[in-house]
Amino acid sequence: MTLQRRGTASRSGDASAPAGGRGGKAGSGSSAAVKVVVWALQALSDGTVVSGDNEGFVRFWDGPSCAYACGVETHTADVLCLASASSETSVFASGIDHKVVCLNRLGVGAAESEGAGHYSPAAPAGGGPAGGGQMAGGVWNLAHAYRAHQLDVRGLCIAQLSKARAPEFHAIERKPAVTGNTTREILVSGGLDTKLCTYHVRRFSEHRPKRIWPFPYHAVASIAAAPRLLLVMHRTELQLWKLGPRPSPRRQGTLGGDGAAPAMTFARQNRDGGGHSLAASLKLGCATALVCSAVAPLGHAVAASDGRRLRLLRLSQKTDPAAARGGLEVERVVLPDEAAEPCQRLAFAPGGGEARLFAATNAGKIHVIALPPVAVASAAVAAAKQEKPHAVIEHTFDFLRDAAPLFAGGGGGDQDGLVDPGGLGGLALPFAGLTVSGDGAWLAAAGAGNSVLVYSLDSMALHWRLPRPASRLTALAFHPAPPAIGTGGGRGGGGALGTGGGRG
Numbered sequence: 001m002t003l004q005r006r007g008t009a010s011r012s013g014d015a016s017a018p019a020g021g022r023g024g025k026a027g028s029g030s031s032a033a034v035k036v037v038v039w040a041l042q043a044l045s046d047g048t049v050v051s052g053d054n055e056g057f058v059r060f061w062d063g064p065s066c067a068y069a070c071g072v073e074t075h076t077a078d079v080l081c082l083a084s085a086s087s088e089t090s091v092f093a094s095g096i097d098h099k100v101v102c103l104n105r106l107g108v109g110a111a112e113s114e115g116a117g118h119y120s121p122a123a124p125a126g127g128g129p130a131g132g133g134q135m136a137g138g139v140w141n142l143a144h145a146y147r148a149h150q151l152d153v154r155g156l157c158i159a160q161l162s163k164a165r166a167p168e169f170h171a172i173e174r175k176p177a178v179t180g181n182t183t184r185e186i187l188v189s190g191g192l193d194t195k196l197c198t199y200h201v202r203r204f205s206e207h208r209p210k211r212i213w214p215f216p217y218h219a220v221a222s223i224a225a226a227p228r229l230l231l232v233m234h235r236t237e238l239q240l241w242k243l244g245p246r247p248s249p250r251r252q253g254t255l256g257g258d259g260a261a262p263a264m265t266f267a268r269q270n271r272d273g274g275g276h277s278l279a280a281s282l283k284l285g286c287a288t289a290l291v292c293s294a295v296a297p298l299g300h301a302v303a304a305s306d307g308r309r310l311r312l313l314r315l316s317q318k319t320d321p322a323a324a325r326g327g328l329e330v331e332r333v334v335l336p337d338e339a340a341e342p343c344q345r346l347a348f349a350p351g352g353g354e355a356r357l358f359a360a361t362n363a364g365k366i367h368v369i370a371l372p373p374v375a376v377a378s379a380a381v382a383a384a385k386q387e388k389p390h391a392v393i394e395h396t397f398d399f400l401r402d403a404a405p406l407f408a409g410g411g412g413g414d415q416d417g418l419v420d421p422g423g424l425g426g427l428a429l430p431f432a433g434l435t436v437s438g439d440g441a442w443l444a445a446a447g448a449g450n451s452v453l454v455y456s457l458d459s460m461a462l463h464w465r466l467p468r469p470a471s472r473l474t475a476l477a478f479h480p481a482p483p484a485i486g487t488g489g490g491r492g493g494g495g496a497l498g499t500g501g502g503r504g
Helices: 007-011 167-171 378-385 399-407
Strands: 038-043 048-053 057-062 067-073 079-084 090-095 100-105 140-146 153-162 183-191 196-200 210-212 221-224 229-233 237-242 249-254 262-266 277-283 292-295 301-305 310-317 328-333 343-348 356-361 365-370 392-398 433-436 442-446 452-456 461-466 473-479 484-489 494-498
Touching: 038 090, 048 079, 048 090, 057 079, 067 140, 090 153, 221 292, 229 292, 237 301, 277 328, 292 343, 301 343, 301 356, 343 433, 356 433, 365 399, 365 442, 392 399, 399 452, 399 461, 433 473, 442 473
Parallel strands: 038 079, 079 153
Antiparallel strands: 038 048, 048 057, 057 067, 079 090, 090 100, 100 140, 153 183, 183 196, 196 210, 221 229, 229 237, 237 277, 249 262, 292 301, 301 310, 310 328, 343 356, 356 365, 365 392, 433 442, 442 452, 452 461, 473 484, 484 494
8 A cells, every 4th residue: 555645536536535735625727646755654454554744744544445434633743752641542642843742533323513523524536445435443543632742852762660560550540441451551652852741541641651761870980998999881881980089189388378378289190100991891691772770889789771671790809910800890689579679879888887778670679688708708608609799679669659648639740740649640750869868877869859868767667758959850868967858950959958867
């Protein structure tokens, strides 16, 4: 089946067939076929084929007969992507004019005058579906549209949410669920503005889209203090650098003649001696791009996660400094299946405390993972080499459950926030921050809907829910002393709050 418009159709007076020129009108005096660039196709189970083209039309075709059925001018520019609900009663389209539209299927025999925006086609040229141009599945109408993006929308998809995964989303679905159906659907759109937007499928016109502002802020570098190591995250590999000794400051006079403090500069490291060197390049064999990584403060462990699983590596110094990997021995640590879930944020406990890794997972949980011992007695080294080190889950915090009271009053949160439990089902992604206090007594996490929770690592319990900030959080850190937490976000948002007490 060739999807094209013929200029002769419009001149013969048949407006139902796709004619040349914008809006279905043929160019005057031209009998040549005017081709249409089709950017997107969607096939439905009843044989209907849906196309989106460069004229801003969403067109419906009868697959078995290869006949044109109807078309709706939904956009002012090219339609680049299409998606359909699993029920196939709704089709979504978007493109260059960054408008996301919903077209609903009406029943067979629907009246043409049902209301503004409804579209009922005439019979297509050459003989098409019977019933006054209505296809076997009825006719289609333009239901609603949103402009949540600022640039071209290049992708649409339908995501399934289970009831266990998103109970709040199911709660706002007032229509009874189909027997045995435990999932609900959301539409996700992605554009050149790097935003992802989510929409209700069944109640598209009633709930405004939620915007996930640009992809989460993930640090690509982390530092270990002793030894001085720098971990740099690339797309599918990690680079571990040994940093040279700290440069000594030298005075360069004063900033003024009024007794101001002298200006301080630092000597640049010599490349040939005392400088930085690449200690190891760790190729992890990732199937997808790395999402987050971290190095332990004492430099004895490295953790990294891609979109599929978490990886934990143990580092130790070789006796021969000239050995491979810059004298470092790298060993993979075996993780329990639950601990190996893909993560959004990683953080190690500060040096001097218990060896722990904190992993914020895609499922909205935070695992406290106890690491294997840093060193092994020399007499047991040979025996220890025979089996890989293992890590265990010490505790798991349910971030979504603990944050739920912040959304008890409903509401979808501000448009600059993340998708929150009051809006589209408690999606935890992405975590905006995960940090541990310097004394190892407190853990803070920022996630869904700008919620910030503080956990006590002594009692392994939720300690405090911080007030939700007005703008999206982009930074989270503890002050060294006294115990206080600072937050930072867009539009100049941020603040500092005490945790309410010290250790014990």
